[in-house]
Amino acid sequence: MQTTEAYDPGAVEAKWRARWAERRTNATDLSHAANPYFNLMMFPYPSAEGLHVGNVFAFVGSDIHGRTRRLQGFDVFEPLGFDAFGIHSENYALKVNTHPGKLIPRNIKRFREQLKRVGLMVDWEHELATIDPAYYKWTQWIFLQLFKAGLAVKKAAPVNWCPECKTVLANEQVIDGFCERHPETKVHQRFLEQWFFTITKYAARLLENLETLDWSDSTRSMQANWIGCSKGADLEFQTSKGESIRVFTTRPDTVFGATWVVLAPEHPMVESLTAAEKRNDVEKYRRRTAAMDIVSRKVGDKEKTGVFTGSYARNPATGEDVPVWVADYVLMEYGTGAIMAVPGHDERDFDFAKKFELAIVRVIEPTQTGPDGEAPELPTTTWEGKLVNSGQFDGMSCATAVGAITEWLEEKGKATSQTHYRLHDWCISRQRYWGPPIPIIYCDKCGTVPVPEKDLPVILPELKDFRPDESGVSPLARLEEWYHVPCPKCGTSARRETDVSDTFLDSAWYFLRYPSTDYPDCAFDPELTKRWLPIAQYIGGNEHAVLHLMYSRFITMALYDLGWLPFEEPYRRFRAHGTIIRDGAKMSKSRGNVVTPDAYIERWGADTFRMYLMFLGPYQEGGDFRDEGIAGIRRFLDKVWSAVDEARSANGSSRPLDPVVQRKLHQTIQKVTDDIEGLRYNTAISSLMEYLNTVRSRAECDGRRTAINAQALNPLLIMLAPFAPHMAEECWESMGHSQSIFDADWPKFDEALALEDQIQLVVQVRGRVRGRVNAVRDISQDDALALALKDERVKKHVGGMEIKKVIFVPGRLINIVVDGK
RNA sequence: GCCCGAGUGGCGGAAUGGCAGACGCGCCGGACUCAAAAUCCGGUGGGGGCAACCUCGUGUGAGUUCGACUCUCACCUCGGGCACCA
Known part of the structure; x- marks a missing residue:
């Protein structure tokens, strides 16, 4: 055997990076592709720290899928861009005292370089960045479409205010009452005028469509939970003054046990229902609640508080008058902001009854009895039981009674079947600088006027001092010459909206733009959109399950309804990848266990690093990164390298395939094809290793080492190519091929040969x-x-x-x- | 509290009703070497036995089955999501 050069990943990878760029190997012919396949990965936020190993893990997993599809004959489009607006970037800019307009492009440049070293099959000719006016022009355009359709509305509402960010947050950005980005900072409630997208109008559709999507179950159930559908009925409790309190309940079957009514402190009827002698108490209670921040009210100690209004309302089932209370355990933002209290069969109401000594009535006899055959102690919340103390409905099962009682009350005009959702409207206003200005102008004569489409984009002006302040008004308001603008309708002096939009709006439609990055005249070219969308496969993290994924579904659905898109769901298939941990714990700076990709790529090569990440565990679960393990992958690639070398230098390239190798080959084709399809990259890699072990041991058996030949190795190289693209290209070339390995065909599985x-x-x-x-x-x-x-x-x-x-x-x-x- | 996922050698993990521990790391032994590294070959769950073999073993406890890591029920632990949502 002749001596040859050892595998040098640095040299091989540099060579193929250059060649791919020069030959435009990864550029897709969007207009003429016969078999389009849009392979999307979640675009990164270009942080100053540079590429994180979690990013690499996500991208590589997606890239392997894309490269495999290409080898299987698809025209794969795999673009990438940068999600570069937003508070993350802006806060960092403030910290290092550099304007984000300077800082962010620098970060992007660094990210792009790092990404290119990973060896992704990205078509860089379609790169986009959300901070580019050519991009956010269309972000603003989308806002205008929604505005015209009545889906973007300005309303005063209690909103989440983060004193640290000095801006409002969407509900989804509030974690347990604390700011998503400042875990130490309690979110306050402010009553402000804000722009909202009325995503709640789409709640039912967003929920129902979930069942039709080929998505990770975990992601679907998180969305379903977040939308939070409750079926029940609105019931009317008539007050002595002739007014009606609407309460929402999921348990109309328990109405005979409703012994009082509770209004949220903000409920509009509190005013009129408060008796003169109780006014002081009620006012005091409402003030106390209003002064509380969301944390103390929602997640603080759960000792119930409340106050009696002095009024009564009639239970529509029993006909009895029950007291009306005000208590902060009832939330204005959910249902009707009022409830009927059924202390016998609701734990919260039970606690309240105990504290304020209110009447408790049992109306359900549970099927399951205690050990002594006695009915279990109240409260019981079960659906498995029969009604008691409920007039003509006694003896009925809970499930039947729900329908029967609702109908009975409906006939009397006291009930309506009703479904409520937990989902809230999407607050998109941000009182910050680093985002696309919301394209609205306020005129004293004409009111709220949308910026005409021909005037888009509303350029984010340069602003030296972009620091946010306490006022609740965006820093843009301080720029007089920008703030004052003639009204597009009447021409008189008017004022610009100074809030910018939420970053999640930027990312809610970016995938629509990728094919159309060359089209200045529209957000997305209709022809290309029809050909390439919806997304064939999307891979990303579950941290975006209820934020990005739901917002982009909503925007797509709205654009579909408005006739701009031919589909209502953006992602045909979505798979959530897992998390890479180290030493059994999440990577974090404070733990000091962060893996920086650069050093590993430098030392081992991108191909080894890619493959090692995929080998750690099932892709959809993640894995535990250990330094020692990476050598095993490198050894495998070294063995492939030397096997290729041996096959190439051997005489007689037309050696037949060893029968044992042939059988193993077809078993491997089947296994690897299946495993990649199911994102089981770890076991796919194992199979490739097993196959090479078989080839090597067969060569060992026969003295002439004939088992190592082109027929045995070519299919291995093709199956290896998605994982280790540079190395596979180099081997492919040295086996005498002049075309890219990615223009080859995926090996065909023959069952007869595998048996x-x-x-x-x-x-x-x-x-x-x-x-x-x-x-x-x-x-x-x-x-x-x-x-x-x-x-x-x-x-x-x-x-x-x-x-x-x-x-x-x-x-x-x-x-x-x-x-x- | 509710919903979802997971618990398997020294380690990452494999096997979803049919040989538990594939593949890899690590470790042990051997070859090559003056030596080492690299590489190659062999071994590697626990206990017993000279051995052939026997036996125990997939978080815990019960159950279904000819057969259970796999299915069912109860529980424990860890991770994720939701949480006064009526």
Whole structure:
């Protein structure tokens, strides 16, 4: 064997980076592709720290899928861009005292360089950045479409204010009452005029469509939870003054047990229902609640508080008057802001009844009784039971009673079947600088006027001092010459909206722009959009399950309704990837266990690093990064390298495929193809290793090492190419191919060639393995039994006992059941 | 509290009703070497036995089955999501 150069990933990778760029290997012909496949990965936020190993893990997993699809004959479009607006960037800019307009492009440049080293099949000719006026022009355009359709509305509402960010936050950005980005900072409630997208109008559709999507179950259930559908009824409790309190309940079957009514402190009827002698108490209570921040109210200690209004309302079922209370455990933003309290069958109401000594009535006799046969102590919240103390409905099951009672009250005009959702409207206003200005102008004469489309984009002006302040007004308001603008309708002096929009709006439509990055005249070219969308596969993290993914579904659905898109769901298939941890813990700066990709790529090569990340565990679960393990992957690639070298330098390239290798090859094709399809990259890699081990050991067996040849190695290289693209290209070329390996065809699986003709049949006696016998694949049960009984060990365990039963699994196992003892 | 996911060698993990521990790391032994590294070959769950073999073993406890890591029920632990949502 002649001596050759060792595998040098640095050189190989530099060579192929240059060649791919020069040959435009990764550029997709968008207009003429016959078999389009849009492979999307979540675009990164270009942080100052540079590319994170989590980014690499996500991108590589997606890239492997894309590259495989290409080898399988698809025209794959794999673009990438940068999500560069937003508070993250702006806060960092403030910290290092550099204008984001300077800082962010620098970060992007660094990110792009790092990304290119990873060896992704990205078509860089369609790169985009959300901070580019050519991009956010269309972000603003989308706002205008929604505005015209009445889906963007300005309303005063209690909103989440982060004193640290000095801006409002969407509900989704508030975690347990704390700011998503400042875990130490309690979010306050402010009552401000804000722009909202009325996503709640789409709640039912967003929920129902989930069932039709090919998405990770975890992601779907998170969205379903977040939308939070509750079916029930609105019931009317008539007050003595003739007004009606609407309460929402999911348990109309318990209405006979409703012994009082509770209004949220902000409920508009509190005013009129408060009796003169209670006014002081009620006012005091409302003030106290209003002064509380969301944290104390929602997640603080759950000791119930409340105050009696002095008024009564009539229970529509019993006809009895029950007291009306005000309490902050009822939230204005959910349902009708009022409830009927059923202390016997609701834990919260029960607590309240105990504290304020209110009447508790049992109206459900649970099916399941306690150990002594007694009915369990109240409260019981079960659906499994029969009604009691409920007039003509006594004895009915809960499930039946829900319908029956609702109908009965409906006839009396006291009930309406109702579904409520937990989802809130999407607050998109941000009182910050680093975002696309909301394209609205306020005129004293004409009111709220949208910026005409021909005037888009509303350029984010340069602003030296972009620091946010306490006022609740965006820093843009301080720029007089920008703030004052003639009204587009009447021409008189008017004022610009100074808030910018939420970053999640930027990312809610970026995938629509990728194919159309060259089109200045529209947000997305209709022809290209039709050809390439919706997304064939999308890979990303579950941290975006209820933010980005739901917002982009909503925007797509709205644009579909407005006639701009031919589909209502943006992502056909979505898969959530797992998280890479280190030493059993999430990577974080404070723990000091962060893996920086650059150093590993430098030392081991991008191909080894890519493959190692994929080898750590199932892609959809993530894995534990350990420094020691990476050497195993590198050793594997070294072995591939030297095998290729040996095959190339051997005489007679038309050597036949060794029969054992051939069988293993077809088993491997099947396994690897399947595994990649299911994103089981770790086991796909194992199979490739096993295959190479087989080739090598067959070469070892015969002295002339004929098992190592082009026929054996070419398919291996193709299957390896998605994982280690640079190295596979280099090997492919040295095997004498002049085209890119990514223009080759994925190997075809032939079942007949994969079948073993000799098998090891496992012999069990009473379910325990007692031997293995060699047999032909299709051995019959009788032959197998005869063969098994010849085995000494099996004989011993069968003894002289009578065979009661034989279980035979063709080609795998025979189990001889004899009399026990 | 509710919903979802996971618990398997020294480690990452494999096997979803049929040989538990594939593949890889690490470790042990051997070859090559003056030596080491690299590489190559072999071994590697626990206990017992000279051995052939026997036996225990997939978080815990029960159950279904000829046979259970896999299915069912109860529980424990960890991770994620939701949480006064009526």
